[in-house]
Structure formats: C-alpha cells, structure tokens
Amino acid sequence: MALSEKGQANMKSCLQPLPKVLVSCRGLNGEDNVLAVGYCGNCSYAPPMVMVGIVPTRYSYNMIKESGCFVVNLVDKSYCAKFDYLGSHSKRDGDKIAAAEILLGESKIVKAPILRECPVNIECTVVDSILTGSHEMFIGKVEYVHANSDILDKDGNIDYAKIDFL
Numbered sequence: 809m810a811l812s813e814k815g816q817a818n819m820k821s822c823l824q825p826l827p828k829v830l831v832s833c834r835g836l837n838g839e840d841n842v843l844a845v846g847y848c849g850n851c852s853y854a855p856p857m858v859m860v861g862i863v864p865t866r867y868s869y870n871m872i873k874e875s876g877c878f879v880v881n882l883v884d885k886s887y888c889a890k891f892d893y894l895g896s897h898s899k900r901d902g903d904k905i906a907a908a909e910i911l912l913g914e915s916k917i918v919k920a921p922i923l924r925e926c927p928v929n930i931e932c933t934v935v936d937s938i939l940t941g942s943h944e945m946f947i948g949k950v951e952y953v954h955a956n957s958d959i960l961d962k963d964g965n966i967d968y969a970k971i972d973f974l
C-alpha cells in the first residue's frame with residue numbers, strides 16, 4: 809500500500825466512534841425526551857458503566873441533571889429518519905416524541921423511558937459527571953440491559969453483529 813502524505817487536521821470531534829445512540833430521559837415533572845448523542849462510550853467494565861456527553865444548552869440536560877438517570881438506546885439503520893429528527897429538533901420547540909411517532913416503554917429500574925423499537929436499551933443511574941468543555945460527561949452505572957430476544961443467546965450475551973448499526 810502506498811504511503812499517503814499527512815496534513816494537519818482539525819481537532820474537534822477527531823474521534824468518530826460508533827455507534828451513535830439515542831439517550832432518553834424523564835424530567836421530575838414526568839415529561840419525556842430523547843436526543844441523539846455521538847459523545848458516548850464504555851467507561852468501566854466492573855462495575856459496568858457508560859458515559860454520555862450532553863451540551864448544557866440541550867433541553868435534556870436539566871432533565872438528566874435533576875432525575876439522575878438516563879437510558880442509552882442503540883439504533884439500527886431502520887431508525888435513521890427518527891434518529892435524524894430527534895437529533896435536529898429540541899423539545900423546547902415542541903413534542904418531538906409525538907411528532908416522530910416514537911414508541912416508548914417503561915424501564916425496569918430507572919425513571920426514564922426506553923425506546924421500544926431500538927434493539928438494545930441500557931438503563932443507567934448517574935454516579936458522577938465532569939464538565940469537560942463543551943459537553944458534560946455523565947457517568948452512568950448500568951442498572952439493567954434490555955435486548956431483543958432475536959439478538960440474545962441463552963446466556964444473555966448480545967450478538968452485536970446482528971445489529972445493522974447506523
């Protein structure tokens with residue numbers, strides 16, 4: 809393979825990890841919301857923890873800050889249009905869950921909804937947060953993981969290869 813010349817690239821969002829996710833949350837007043845999140849990842853194996861980065865100006869930010877919980881929903885390609893809608897509209901301007909016809913379900917442990925049409929839903933309790941700059945990274949202890957039965961083996965392992973990620 810021929811070596812390519814290198815140029816200096818922009819530093820902003822220079823890691824592009826996959827998958828992008830939908831984070832669902834519920835305010836203390838009972839209202840539900842969902843936003844698209846690209847700043848996310850695993851951050852502990854034992855105990856299992858994940859993190860999501862939320863910009864403080866997002867409507868969802870105060871909901872997560874006050875409730876202390878959120879759900880990370882993994883998204884497949886069939887949900888692309890809904891993902892784009894939820895990532896480009898704010899609850900501040902109207903009920904985007906109704907507008908995008910998002911089907912919600914109840915969590916087992918935390919006070920936030922799951923997205924029924926997403927193959928995996930990860931319930932999390934916020935155990936810490938760090939304001940890194942543009943984003944606040946919420947560290948979530950994983951409390952319960954829902955997965956569609958057709959991607960689960962008998963031991964509860966998810967076959968991620970069966971998810972056609974965005």
Ligand SMILES: Cc1cc2nc3c(=O)[nH]c(=O)nc-3n(C[C@H](O)[C@H](O)[C@H](O)COP(=O)(O)O)c2cc1C
Pocket residue numbers: 828841842843844845846847848861862863865866867868869892894895896897898899900943
């Ligand atoms: C691909 C994609 C990735 C995004 N990643 C993030 C993110 O990591 N953190 C964030 O706060 N907003 C992110 N956004 C923007 C929010 O999803 C968007 O501003 C949303 O409308 C916020 O909704 P809300 O104001 O109802 O909370 C992303 C949007 C897209 C399309």
